[in-house]
Amino acid sequence: MNADAQQDFALAFLSILFEGAPFILLGTLISGFIDIYLPPGTMDRFLPKNRNLAVIVSGLLGAVFPVCECAVVPVIRRLLGKGLPLGCALTYMLAAPIVNPITALSTWKAFQGQSPLAMTSGRMLLGFLVAVGVGLVVSRISMRKVLRKSIADKVEADAAKKEHHHDHDYDHSCCGHDHSHDHDDSSKKADDSRLIAAMRSAQKDFVEVGVYFTIGVAITALFNTGIAPGAIWLDSLAGNPVAAPAALMALAFILSLCSTSDAFIAATLAKFTWSAKLAFLVLGPMLDVKLVFLYQTVLRRKFILGMSLSVFAFIWAVAVAWETWFGKLVLP
Amino acid sequence: MKAALPPMKAALPPIRPVLRRVVFSLSVLLWAAVMIYFYESGRIVKYLAPDFRPIALAGGLGLAVLGLFNLLTAFREVDCGHDHGEGEGEEHDHEGSDMNPLASLILMTLPVGFSAVTSTDSFSQATLARKGLYENVQPADTPFLASAFPAPTREEIENTHSKTADGYLQFSLMELFFATGDRELQDVIGGMQIETEGRIVMEKNDNPNGTRMRLYRMFMTCCIADSRAIPIILEFSKEPPLLPDNGWVKVAGTMTFPEENGTLKAVLVVTRATAADVPPEEKFLRR
Numbered sequence: 001m002n003a004d005a006q007q008d009f010a011l012a013f014l015s016i017l018f019e020g021a022p023f024i025l026l027g028t029l030i031s032g033f034i035d036i037y038l039p040p041g042t043m044d045r046f047l048p049k050n051r052n053l054a055v056i057v058s059g060l061l062g063a064v065f066p067v068c069e070c071a072v073v074p075v076i077r078r079l080l081g082k083g084l085p086l087g088c089a090l091t092y093m094l095a096a097p098i099v100n101p102i103t104a105l106s107t108w109k110a111f112q113g114q115s116p117l118a119m120t121s122g123r124m125l126l127g128f129l130v131a132v133g134v135g136l137v138v139s140r141i142s143m144r145k146v147l148r149k150s151i152a153d154k155v156e157a158d159a160a161k162k163e164h165h166h167d168h169d170y171d172h173s174c175c176g177h178d179h180s181h182d183h184d185d186s187s188k189k190a191d192d193s194r195l196i197a198a199m200r201s202a203q204k205d206f207v208e209v210g211v212y213f214t215i216g217v218a219i220t221a222l223f224n225t226g227i228a229p230g231a232i233w234l235d236s237l238a239g240n241p242v243a244a245p246a247a248l249m250a251l252a253f254i255l256s257l258c259s260t261s262d263a264f265i266a267a268t269l270a271k272f273t274w275s276a277k278l279a280f281l282v283l284g285p286m287l288d289v290k291l292v293f294l295y296q297t298v299l300r301r302k303f304i305l306g307m308s309l310s311v312f313a314f315i316w317a318v319a320v321a322w323e324t325w326f327g328k329l330v331l332p
Numbered sequence: 333m334k335a336a337l338p339p340m341k342a343a344l345p346p347i348r349p350v351l352r353r354v355v356f357s358l359s360v361l362l363w364a365a366v367m368i369y370f371y372e373s374g375r376i377v378k379y380l381a382p383d384f385r386p387i388a389l390a391g392g393l394g395l396a397v398l399g400l401f402n403l404l405t406a407f408r409e410v411d412c413g414h415d416h417g418e419g420e421g422e423e424h425d426h427e428g429s430d431m432n433p434l435a436s437l438i439l440m441t442l443p444v445g446f447s448a449v450t451s452t453d454s455f456s457q458a459t460l461a462r463k464g465l466y467e468n469v470q471p472a473d474t475p476f477l478a479s480a481f482p483a484p485t486r487e488e489i490e491n492t493h494s495k496t497a498d499g500y501l502q503f504s505l506m507e508l509f510f511a512t513g514d515r516e517l518q519d520v521i522g523g524m525q526i527e528t529e530g531r532i533v534m535e536k537n538d539n540p541n542g543t544r545m546r547l548y549r550m551f552m553t554c555c556i557a558d559s560r561a562i563p564i565i566l567e568f569s570k571e572p573p574l575l576p577d578n579g580w581v582k583v584a585g586t587m588t589f590p591e592e593n594g595t596l597k598a599v600l601v602v603t604r605a606t607a608a609d610v611p612p613e614e615k616f617l618r619r
Contacts, residue, residue: 004456004457004458004459005456006450007450007451007452007454007455007456008455008456008458008459009447010446010447010448010450010451010452011378011379011447011451011452011453011454011455011556011557012556012557013443013447014366014370014379014444014447014448014451015379015380015555015556015557016555016557017444017447018367018370018376018379018380018384018388018391018555019380019384019388019554019555021363021367021388021391021395022387022388022390022391022392022394023391025391025394025395025398026394029394029398109383109384109554110554112383112553112554113553114553190411192410193408193410193411194410194411196401196405196408196410197410197411199398199401199402199405200353200402200410202398203353203356203357203360203398203399203402204356206356206360206395206398207356207359207360207431207436207440208431208436210359210360210363210436210440211431211435211436211439211440214439214440214443214444215439217443218443220557221557224557225455225459225462226458226459226462264554264555267553267554267558268554268555268557268558270558270560
């Protein structure tokens with residue numbers, strides 16, 4: 001990299017980083033405090049008994065419990081163990097990083113001057129529809145076809161344990177373990193401890209997301225300034241209504257950006273169509289390199305492959321259809 | 333079992349989580365320091381649009397609080413205060429991470445540190461070219477700009493634009509550039525004696541006599557990475573005066589909108605051009 005390329009990279013890299021880092025901080029602070037202060041069973045109480053309705057409501061839970069895609073995988077792993085239905089868990093997993101106020105705010109802010117309302121609402125709506133679609137399908141297939149064997153075993157064991165607890169009419173005295181929460185009102189130490197634990201959890205989330213964000217921003221800066229090989233080729237696809245969404249979705253997959261800040265990068269892709277940017281913003285939080293690795297901690301590889309291909313194809317088809325029929329009517 | 337442990341062992345947390353907290357805190361603090369420094373030094377104006385600067389400062393301060401808090405409490409052993417149930421073991425650890433602390437430190441600090449040290453706060457000519465400096469950008473391709481500038485009348489222009497001592501109406505470069513896509517605006521501005529400012533570079537296209545240069549500024553929506561060059565053409569009657577390449581200039585003359593090779597262009601026929609001070613803002617819409 002010559003001196004000119006270095007300074008170009010440094011300028012683009014820092015500007016995107018300065019723009020996105022505050023939103024990552026906000027997201028990870030919230031997720032850190034949710035992690036510590038929100039009892040694990042809380043989400044179950046928000047869901048209706050009807051299976052389909054529960055999946056639909058799960059797609060909106062991100063509005064109440066905002067979690068980015070990096071944090072959501074460990075969360076659903078825990079929630080599955082607590083009895084959250086699989087379809088609801090996957091719907092929440094796919095929708096929460098998109099359908100949440102932090103992502104909405106950052107998308108709206110990043111697209112100032114580029115139809116921010118249309119992009120924000122389009123992203124929320126398409127993300128919600130994809131997530132609910134996956135959830136409805138998953139809720140109709142066997143859990144063992146979806147979850148890793150060890151997770152499925154644990155979920156079944158937990159379910160059996162729950163039955164056992166119900167049989168005892170919630171009398172835990174026989175179980176040999178303590179279900180009580182450790183709330184000692186007389187001691188301020190407990191509150192201090194929880195605050196420290198929340199800040200530690202937030203910092204851990206920030207660093208984990210920050211590392212991927214740094215890599216994503218670096219790759220983006222290389223493309224933005226034309227340093228990266230393939231940047232010209234990528235640009236050449238920008239005006240193609242069929243190839244452009246697929247190209248940006250592939251870019252989203254490679255960049256592995258956080259949903260709280262990816263809009264700032266999408267907004268810089270000036271040559272691409274609106275629907276290609278929409279496809280980038282919807283696919284990225286659902287599927288990227290880092291998520292493929294994270295998903296493998298919960299889901300079977302075969303299922304991940306099938307889900308990935310379906311989600312990719314659906315979002316691409318919607319983007320192409322939008323560009324073909326409506327792209328030139330109302331939006332840049 | 334815990335009660336049987338010697339007091340020191342019971343009081344001190346294991347070294348690995350402490351080390352991880354310290355390393356994570358250092359990474360966070362470095363980001364905080366860089367963000368606060370760029371804001372305090374004023375360099376942030378080259379990176380972010382005005383709306384985003386206070387957000388960046390707030391982010392930097394927030395990171396400083398987060399990093400310092402965790403650094404100062406790194407040795408405290410805490411209880412998260414809720415029961416995760418039996419059998420979860422390691423999952424009870426809210427700090428459990430697959431991220432190697434040293435790798436995270438390198439990945440988070442090296443690119444940021446390298447960029448903060450090497451950045452000259454400006455793009456090279458090659459990147460400017462990539463961002464449209466030498467393109468005949470048609471404003472119709474950027475309709476979001478159109479909404480910002482409804483076509484005014486000649487009277488409105490004279491009432492809203494100040495005049496120089498030698499009688500030139502002061503325009504922003506954006507207005508002149510934008511007029512290439514707006515016939516009504518061309519009718520109003522065409523033939524006007526105007527003054528504007530921007531960076532000057534040699535015209536590389538359609539310049540057989542060498543009498544043309546290009547005046548541009550960067551239009552930044554959020555950050556400099558999303559910026560686009562907004563250029564107009566300067567037409568001199570003879571060879572252009574010696575002005576610093578890519579330096580800031582003030583130019584005055586008659587505004588025209590000729591059609592060349594099927595493309596409408598914004599061309600300022602220059603009567604005077606002088607070097608100017610670097611404006612405090614890169615953002616284009618500055619008055």
